[in-house]
Amino acid sequence: xxxxxxxxxxxxxxxxxxxxxxxxxxxxxxxxxxxxxxxxxxxxxxxxxxxxxxxxxxxxxxxxxxxxxxxxxxxxxxxxxxxxxxxxxxxxxxxxxxxxxxxxxxxxxxxxxxxxxxxxxxxxxxxxxxxxxxxxxxxxxxxxxxxxxxxxxxxxxxxxxxxxxxxxxxxxxxxxxxxxxxxxxxxxxxxxxxxxxxxxxxxxxxxxxxxxxxxxxxxxxxxxxxxxxxxxxxxxxxxxxxxxxxxxxxxxxxxxxxxxxxxxxxxxxxxxxxxxxxxxxxxxxxxxxxxxxxxxx
Numbered sequence: 001x002x003x004x005x006x007x008x009x010x011x012x013x014x015x016x017x018x019x020x021x022x023x024x025x026x027x028x029x030x031x032x033x034x035x036x037x038x039x040x041x042x043x044x045x046x047x048x049x050x051x052x053x054x055x056x057x058x059x060x061x062x063x064x065x066x067x068x069x070x071x072x073x074x075x076x077x078x079x080x081x082x083x084x085x086x087x088x089x090x091x092x093x094x095x096x097x098x099x100x101x102x103x104x105x106x107x108x109x110x111x112x113x114x115x116x117x118x119x120x121x122x123x124x125x126x127x128x129x130x131x132x133x134x135x136x137x138x139x140x141x142x143x144x145x146x147x148x149x150x151x152x153x154x155x156x157x158x159x160x161x162x163x164x165x166x167x168x169x170x171x172x173x174x175x176x177x178x179x180x181x182x183x184x185x186x187x188x189x190x191x192x193x194x195x196x197x198x199x200x201x202x203x204x205x206x207x208x209x210x211x212x213x214x215x216x217x218x219x220x221x222x223x224x225x226x227x228x229x230x231x232x233x234x235x236x237x238x239x240x241x242x243x244x245x246x247x248x249x250x251x252x253x254x255x256x257x258x259x260x261x262x263x264x265x266x267x268x269x270x271x272x273x274x275x276x277x278x279x280x281x282x283x284x285x286x287x288x289x290x291x292x293x294x295x296x297x
Contacts, residue, residue, distance in 0.1 A: 008038050010075055011039065012064075015051065092283070094283055097128070107161075108160055142286060143286075166244065169258040170190075171235060171238040181262060190221075192206075203218065203224070206219055209267040232244060
């Protein structure tokens, strides 16, 4: 069928549904006479009368009613698909600001964003590494990344990583003259490398769970850092025990450069989630980012 014939059918559907050439012409943005001529040409090609015209209204004939029922839904599907394709032709663009921890950035965000950024060169992502549980609304971030347990209830949360675990580790040289702790309480006897949280300037309490027991231990030590990479380097240098994401330290455990303790006290917890305000109207670029980061088991 020629494109002009498809336009004629669309015009017929609108006239039949509006019940008026005047209303249909206004909707199509054409003159009433031009629309009337289009319908007459369509009827002539089909050799059928499709519309009954009176001074007050227009209604489909039996043939017109049948045509309306058969092509009306199909034309609607075609229009919807053309609209969807039109959206694809508009290249998503813009800058998306995210706050996340250093490890979440390296382990989750960067690997998943690589394909997205190559496919959409007009999308830019700014990642600020922060351990302060930043208020993303006040600080004008588009989204943040936190463990699932830390996401506020009024936020939309999208899982972007599997369940995770923490690990207490130290180097073989550190344990050379020290007894390994068997319970979290024994950590008070050890030199521990601490994480300083920007929020309120507090030290991160090490969290443990075994069965129904949950403990938070505030450890002591000579070193304090505000990033996990520095804590890892201190542990590798034999300067103390530290408490880090399992995924970060596992390669060093496998190579024998770090030794893990209290593993039975480190239970799995909900992994990383991307979160953003529920009232946010996502842009095309942000919607693509969410799908690129979404965890698929």
